[in-house]
Amino acid sequence: MTKSIDNITVRAELFRKTNGYTPFNYKFNMDFCELKRYPQRQPVMAIFFRYLERNSNLNHTCPYDHDIILKNFVMPDEVLRLLPYPKGDYMVQLGFAIYNTWLVDVKAFAQIVD
Incomplete structure:
Protein backbone atom coordinates (compact mmCIF):
# COMPACT_ATOMS: atom_id res chain seq x y z
CA MET A 1 0.00 0.00 0.00
CA THR A 2 1.27 3.48 -0.92
CA LYS A 3 1.55 6.16 1.74
CA LEU A 35 -2.88 25.85 -3.79
CA LYS A 36 -5.05 22.97 -4.98
CA ARG A 37 -7.75 23.81 -2.41
CA TYR A 38 -7.63 27.62 -2.81
CA PRO A 39 -6.16 28.46 -6.25
CA GLN A 40 -7.39 32.07 -6.09
CA ARG A 41 -4.72 32.82 -3.44
CA GLN A 42 -1.90 32.21 -5.95
CA PRO A 43 -3.37 33.20 -9.34
CA VAL A 44 -0.15 32.95 -11.39
CA MET A 45 0.71 29.49 -10.09
CA ALA A 46 -2.93 28.42 -10.38
CA ILE A 47 -2.86 29.25 -14.11
CA PHE A 48 0.32 27.23 -14.56
CA PHE A 49 -0.97 24.20 -12.65
CA ARG A 50 -4.34 24.34 -14.44
CA TYR A 51 -2.51 23.69 -17.71
CA LEU A 52 -0.24 21.15 -16.07
CA GLU A 53 -3.30 19.18 -14.94
CA ARG A 54 -4.32 18.64 -18.57
CA ASN A 55 -1.24 16.47 -19.13
CA SER A 56 -0.88 14.87 -15.71
CA ASN A 57 -2.76 13.12 -12.96
CA LEU A 58 -2.52 16.15 -10.62
CA ASN A 59 -6.21 16.87 -11.21
CA HIS A 60 -7.38 16.58 -7.61
CA THR A 61 -6.60 17.99 -4.19
CA CYS A 62 -4.40 16.32 -1.57
CA PRO A 63 -3.79 13.68 -0.44
CA TYR A 64 -1.87 11.95 -3.24
CA ASP A 65 -1.38 8.23 -2.91
CA HIS A 66 -0.10 7.43 -6.40
CA ASP A 67 2.83 8.20 -8.69
CA ILE A 68 2.66 11.55 -10.46
CA ILE A 69 2.67 11.22 -14.24
CA LEU A 70 3.37 14.15 -16.55
CA LYS A 71 3.26 13.48 -20.28
CA ASN A 72 3.57 15.73 -23.35
CA PHE A 73 3.31 19.01 -21.45
CA VAL A 74 3.75 22.20 -23.45
CA MET A 75 2.66 25.56 -22.04
CA PRO A 76 0.34 27.18 -24.63
CA ASP A 77 1.59 30.40 -26.24
CA GLU A 78 -1.56 32.27 -25.21
CA VAL A 79 -0.74 31.71 -21.54
CA LEU A 80 2.79 33.06 -21.94
CA ARG A 81 1.35 36.13 -23.70
CA LEU A 82 -0.65 36.94 -20.55
CA LEU A 83 2.56 37.54 -18.63
CA PRO A 84 3.69 41.19 -18.77
CA TYR A 85 7.40 40.48 -19.23
CA PRO A 86 9.88 41.99 -21.67
CA LYS A 87 11.07 39.85 -24.54
CA GLY A 88 13.98 37.58 -23.76
CA ASP A 89 14.98 34.14 -22.55
CA TYR A 90 13.62 32.86 -19.24
CA MET A 91 13.96 29.84 -17.00
CA VAL A 92 11.37 28.68 -14.49
CA GLN A 93 12.75 26.45 -11.76
CA LEU A 94 10.35 24.42 -9.66
CA GLY A 95 11.36 22.36 -6.64
CA PHE A 96 9.08 19.88 -4.89
CA ALA A 97 9.39 18.73 -1.29
CA ILE A 98 7.38 16.10 0.54
CA TYR A 99 7.31 16.44 4.31
CA ASN A 100 10.10 19.06 4.02
CA THR A 101 12.47 16.79 2.09
CA TRP A 102 13.36 18.22 -1.35
CA LEU A 103 12.97 15.46 -3.93
CA VAL A 104 12.44 16.95 -7.39
CA ASP A 105 13.92 19.92 -9.24
CA VAL A 106 12.45 20.88 -12.63
CA LYS A 107 13.77 23.53 -15.00
CA ALA A 108 11.68 24.80 -17.91
CA PHE A 109 12.91 27.28 -20.51
CA ALA A 110 10.84 29.81 -22.45
CA GLN A 111 11.50 32.61 -24.87
CA ILE A 112 9.28 35.67 -25.14
CA VAL A 113 9.40 37.28 -28.59
CA ASP A 114 7.43 40.06 -30.29
Whole structure:
Protein backbone atom coordinates (compact mmCIF):
# COMPACT_ATOMS: atom_id res chain seq x y z
CA MET A 1 0.00 0.00 0.00
CA THR A 2 1.27 3.48 -0.92
CA LYS A 3 1.55 6.16 1.74
CA SER A 4 -0.92 9.03 1.38
CA ILE A 5 0.88 12.38 1.02
CA ASP A 6 -0.69 15.61 2.18
CA ASN A 7 2.37 17.80 2.86
CA ILE A 8 3.87 19.07 -0.40
CA THR A 9 5.89 22.26 -0.79
CA VAL A 10 6.63 23.90 -4.13
CA ARG A 11 9.49 26.36 -4.60
CA ALA A 12 9.08 28.53 -7.70
CA GLU A 13 11.76 30.82 -9.12
CA LEU A 14 11.87 32.84 -12.32
CA PHE A 15 15.20 33.68 -13.98
CA ARG A 16 15.98 35.90 -16.96
CA LYS A 17 18.99 35.36 -19.18
CA THR A 18 21.45 38.23 -19.16
CA ASN A 19 25.00 37.03 -18.47
CA GLY A 20 23.75 33.58 -17.57
CA TYR A 21 20.39 33.15 -15.85
CA THR A 22 19.82 35.62 -13.01
CA PRO A 23 16.87 35.81 -10.58
CA PHE A 24 13.96 37.84 -11.95
CA ASN A 25 10.76 38.89 -10.17
CA TYR A 26 9.37 35.69 -8.64
CA LYS A 27 10.81 33.53 -5.89
CA PHE A 28 8.55 31.92 -3.34
CA ASN A 29 7.58 28.73 -1.56
CA MET A 30 4.00 27.59 -1.28
CA ASP A 31 1.94 24.80 0.14
CA PHE A 32 0.86 22.79 -2.91
CA CYS A 33 -2.11 21.24 -1.12
CA GLU A 34 -3.35 24.70 -0.19
CA LEU A 35 -2.88 25.85 -3.79
CA LYS A 36 -5.05 22.97 -4.98
CA ARG A 37 -7.75 23.81 -2.41
CA TYR A 38 -7.63 27.62 -2.81
CA PRO A 39 -6.16 28.46 -6.25
CA GLN A 40 -7.39 32.07 -6.09
CA ARG A 41 -4.72 32.82 -3.44
CA GLN A 42 -1.90 32.21 -5.95
CA PRO A 43 -3.37 33.20 -9.34
CA VAL A 44 -0.15 32.95 -11.39
CA MET A 45 0.71 29.49 -10.09
CA ALA A 46 -2.93 28.42 -10.38
CA ILE A 47 -2.86 29.25 -14.11
CA PHE A 48 0.32 27.23 -14.56
CA PHE A 49 -0.97 24.20 -12.65
CA ARG A 50 -4.34 24.34 -14.44
CA TYR A 51 -2.51 23.69 -17.71
CA LEU A 52 -0.24 21.15 -16.07
CA GLU A 53 -3.30 19.18 -14.94
CA ARG A 54 -4.32 18.64 -18.57
CA ASN A 55 -1.24 16.47 -19.13
CA SER A 56 -0.88 14.87 -15.71
CA ASN A 57 -2.76 13.12 -12.96
CA LEU A 58 -2.52 16.15 -10.62
CA ASN A 59 -6.21 16.87 -11.21
CA HIS A 60 -7.38 16.58 -7.61
CA THR A 61 -6.60 17.99 -4.19
CA CYS A 62 -4.40 16.32 -1.57
CA PRO A 63 -3.79 13.68 -0.44
CA TYR A 64 -1.87 11.95 -3.24
CA ASP A 65 -1.38 8.23 -2.91
CA HIS A 66 -0.10 7.43 -6.40
CA ASP A 67 2.83 8.20 -8.69
CA ILE A 68 2.66 11.55 -10.46
CA ILE A 69 2.67 11.22 -14.24
CA LEU A 70 3.37 14.15 -16.55
CA LYS A 71 3.26 13.48 -20.28
CA ASN A 72 3.57 15.73 -23.35
CA PHE A 73 3.31 19.01 -21.45
CA VAL A 74 3.75 22.20 -23.45
CA MET A 75 2.66 25.56 -22.04
CA PRO A 76 0.34 27.18 -24.63
CA ASP A 77 1.59 30.40 -26.24
CA GLU A 78 -1.56 32.27 -25.21
CA VAL A 79 -0.74 31.71 -21.54
CA LEU A 80 2.79 33.06 -21.94
CA ARG A 81 1.35 36.13 -23.70
CA LEU A 82 -0.65 36.94 -20.55
CA LEU A 83 2.56 37.54 -18.63
CA PRO A 84 3.69 41.19 -18.77
CA TYR A 85 7.40 40.48 -19.23
CA PRO A 86 9.88 41.99 -21.67
CA LYS A 87 11.07 39.85 -24.54
CA GLY A 88 13.98 37.58 -23.76
CA ASP A 89 14.98 34.14 -22.55
CA TYR A 90 13.62 32.86 -19.24
CA MET A 91 13.96 29.84 -17.00
CA VAL A 92 11.37 28.68 -14.49
CA GLN A 93 12.75 26.45 -11.76
CA LEU A 94 10.35 24.42 -9.66
CA GLY A 95 11.36 22.36 -6.64
CA PHE A 96 9.08 19.88 -4.89
CA ALA A 97 9.39 18.73 -1.29
CA ILE A 98 7.38 16.10 0.54
CA TYR A 99 7.31 16.44 4.31
CA ASN A 100 10.10 19.06 4.02
CA THR A 101 12.47 16.79 2.09
CA TRP A 102 13.36 18.22 -1.35
CA LEU A 103 12.97 15.46 -3.93
CA VAL A 104 12.44 16.95 -7.39
CA ASP A 105 13.92 19.92 -9.24
CA VAL A 106 12.45 20.88 -12.63
CA LYS A 107 13.77 23.53 -15.00
CA ALA A 108 11.68 24.80 -17.91
CA PHE A 109 12.91 27.28 -20.51
CA ALA A 110 10.84 29.81 -22.45
CA GLN A 111 11.50 32.61 -24.87
CA ILE A 112 9.28 35.67 -25.14
CA VAL A 113 9.40 37.28 -28.59
CA ASP A 114 7.43 40.06 -30.29
